[in-house]
Amino acid sequence: MRIVSFRKDGLLEAALETLLMSDNIGSPVKYQYDGVAQPLSPTTLRYLKVASDLKGLFGEGLDRVAEIGRGYGGQTLVNDQLLKYRHATLFDLPFVNELIRKYLNSMLLTGAYRVTTINETLPDKYDLAISNYAFSELPDVLQRAYIDKVLATSERGYLTMNSGLGGRRSSGKLSLEQLRELLPPFEMYEEQPLTAPFNYLIVWGHDKDFAGEYMIAKQPE
Ligand SMILES: C[S@@+](CC[C@H](N)C(=O)[O-])C[C@H]1O[C@@H](n2cnc3c(N)ncnc32)[C@H](O)[C@@H]1O
Structure with missing residues (x-):
């Protein structure tokens, strides 16, 4: 919350009036934060931090966004409501897509979404591809399939990674060297706040001035 509040990009205020206040579907665990009357879901706050990164790095109102590994769809709702x-x-996965449908269809979206699987989709072009932890947790054969069908042809990209740089999660996943060969040319940034050792961000097609001011470049070990 501190990071988003420091940036003064208007997202925290907007979310406090809407998303964070009506955040009751699925009975999320909530905590009391300084300066906010009502308890808030830390998961929704994490989605808000990602949305703040996306707004600064890529702007709002993008037309065609691909998201790999969506959980229940919370980030999609935040992106729809706050970033338009x-x-x-x-x-x-097919059964997770049912959960996403159930969650998102209990809301009224401004834009639209469709759920799919890797096997039900041909390679396509996207304005932005996002994946928080999911792409980095897939076995390398699936990572390659997502690169071929989604990531390599996306103009912009934002991937929160927990593999590729070492640590137990990197076993059976693409290494940083392989990612450099297969993905569009990218920059690496620190994950803030850092949620596990070896985590980092892969970003391409972004506003480097914003990144220079608000993000920390990841130095090679
Ligand atoms: C750690 S969760 C991340 C969820 C979400 N991105 C977030 O930040 O809350 C990993 C997600 O990857 C999904 N996943 C697992 N296998 C997948 C596959 N083959 N293709 C796409 N997503 C997959 C899981 O169902 C889950 O939604």
């Missing part, structure tokens, strides 16, 4: 993304293609 127009259409999201969500890739997950």
Whole structure:
């Protein structure tokens, strides 16, 4: 919350009036934060931090966004409400896609979404591809499939990674060297706040001035 509040990009205020206040579907665990009357869900706050990164790095109102590994769809809702993304293609497993449908269809979205799986989609072009932890947790054969069908042809990218740099999660996943060969040219940044050792961000097609001011470049070990 401190990071988003420091940036003064208006997202925290907007979310406090809407998303964070009506955040009751699925009975999320909530905590009391300094300066806020009502308890808030830390998961929704994490989605808000990602939305703040996306707003600064890529702007608002993008038309075609791909999201790999969506959980229950919380980030999609935040992006729809606060960033006015127009259409999201969500890739997950079939039974998780049912959960995403149930969650998102209990809301009224400004834009639109569709859920799909890697096997139900041909390679396509996207304005932005996002994946928080999910792409980095897939076995390398699936990572390559997502690169071929989604990431390599996306103009912009934002991946929160927990593999590729070492640590137990990197086993059976693409290494940083392989990612450099297969993905569009990218920059690496620190994950803030850092949620596990070896985590980092992969970003391309972004506003480097914003990144220079608000993000920390990841130095090679
Ligand atoms: C750690 S969760 C991340 C969820 C979400 N991105 C977030 O930040 O809250 C990993 C997600 O990857 C999804 N996943 C697992 N296998 C997948 C696959 N083959 N293709 C796409 N998503 C997959 C899981 O169902 C889950 O939604």
